[in-house]
Amino acid sequence: MSLDRIFEALASRPRRQILAYLAELELTTSDLAARFAMSAPAVSRHLSVLEQAGLVGSERRGQFVYYRLNRDSLVNSLTGFAFELCPVGGPLKRESRAIARKKSKAT
Template identity: 55%
Template sequence: MEQQNDSEKLAEQVTTPPMQLVFEALASAPRRKILAYLTHSDLTAGEIAARFDMSKPSISQHLNVLETAGLISGKREGQFIRYSLTPNKLVNTLNSFVQDVCPVGRPLKKESKALAELKKSTKE
């Protein structure tokens, strides 16, 4: 199996739909555990690594995937980055997914989009 170089990985991230990034991030049990652990408190990579008995590079890789998917955000505080959940990102992604696959939701979503576009065009 070939390894991707950094530019190939970046190109893939840029062209991957946001919903797919979220589901790929959620496919990993360690990442789901990290999300659960961040529910009530912002934490550094070191604090997360200590809880899950994982190496800091491994935690950093998981945090990068979660951040790329938009599920968490990092804020630099001195020499550390403090990670926190991104409010409503997961809920909105799952809601959108359900609407896309639901036989009732899909037509309503299209109708809602058409109505929003109509309202926008009448304001202009």
């Protein structure tokens, strides 16, 4: 849930690619390893980083562990950070300010 972990997680092209894959459907570690040219252990550690950041969730089903994108966490973290640096009174368009108010109330 910390910005530290979230931005550390996003500061890696393979991890962002994994998020892109998971945006379409749930996948297992070996599914993802097959789509990259990357070993399963490497993918597993990337997934661990993403999960600790709260950006993905996992669920074991039999032998397999399925990973899925945590959309709310991603959107809330990034927009929350952006609008914290760009306060509501600032040079934002009206619609953006409306979103910012919603987020700050929800948090």
